[in-house]
Amino acid sequence: MATLGDAPELATLINAAYRGESSKKGWTTEANLIGGQRIDQEGVVEQLNDPDAVILKNTNEDGRINGCVYLQKRGQKIYLGMLTVSPALQANGLGRQLLTAAEDYALSINCRTIEMTVITTRTELLDWYERRGYSKTGEVIPLKISERNGILKHPIEMYKLEKSLT
Numbered sequence: 001m002a003t004l005g006d007a008p009e010l011a012t013l014i015n016a017a018y019r020g021e022s023s024k025k026g027w028t029t030e031a032n033l034i035g036g037q038r039i040d041q042e043g044v045v046e047q048l049n050d051p052d053a054v055i056l057k058n059t060n061e062d063g064r065i066n067g068c069v070y071l072q073k074r075g076q077k078i079y080l081g082m083l084t085v086s087p088a089l090q091a092n093g094l095g096r097q098l099l100t101a102a103e104d105y106a107l108s109i110n111c112r113t114i115e116m117t118v119i120t121t122r123t124e125l126l127d128w129y130e131r132r133g134y135s136k137t138g139e140v141i142p143l144k145i146s147e148r149n150g151i152l153k154h155p156i157e158m159y160k161l162e163k164s165l166t
Contacts, residue, residue: 002055002068007044009065010055014038017084019150025087033119034150039082043148047072055082056101058094069098071105077113077162078106099132103165112165117141117158126159134161 002010018030018038030038047053047070058067066089070082080102085094106114118126120140139160143152 002048002057002065004045004048006055006057006065007041007048010044010057010068011039011041013065013068013086014044014082014084017087017090029087030119030150032153033121033156034145034152036147036150038150040148054105056098056105058098058101067094067098069102071102073109073111074115076111077115078102078109078111080114080116095128096132103163107165113162114165115160115162117143117160119143120157120159126161129161132163134163136160137162 015037019034019036021031044055048055050072052074053070053072056069056071057065060066067085068082069080069084072079072081080099083095083098083102085098103114106112114134115137116129116134118129120126126136137160140157141160143156143158145152
């Protein structure tokens with residue numbers, strides 16, 4: 001699990017995977033949809049200080065963080081967000097490992113459902129999650145973010161997805 005000391009490295013990794021030129025090396029980029037940063041160091045600290053949330057991390061042999069996933073307990077469900085893999089390591093199974101770790105964590109705290117949101121136009125990402133047992137709930141919600149977390153290049157909608165872990 002990530003600690004407050006990991007916040008600077010996590011913010012750098014998350015931004016590299018989702019925004020800017022470095023993100024275009026991987027397939028998780030949002031750079032064509034959203035400008036600016038995905039998260040700042042203070043945002044990571046806020047997430048880590050949330051008593052209902054954790055960030056699971058994966059490190060390489062040198063101890064550097066190369067992947068993470070944010071999990072927040074919401075009643076009897078876990079919200080999964082920011083599944084992140086370094087762009088240089090994407091498509092090598094680390095995302096699947098992090099997703100499995102997230103599901104194991106949910107079960108360990110007696111949560112039987114994981115929910116998330118995915119941008120509706122990210123068909124390759126939606127397909128990836130659906131292959132892993134996640135399904136659209138039918139709920140579509142507009143993405144609303146502060147400038148601290150990016151600048152929408154046009155209105156964006158998100159599908160809500162869920163997976164039962166029973």
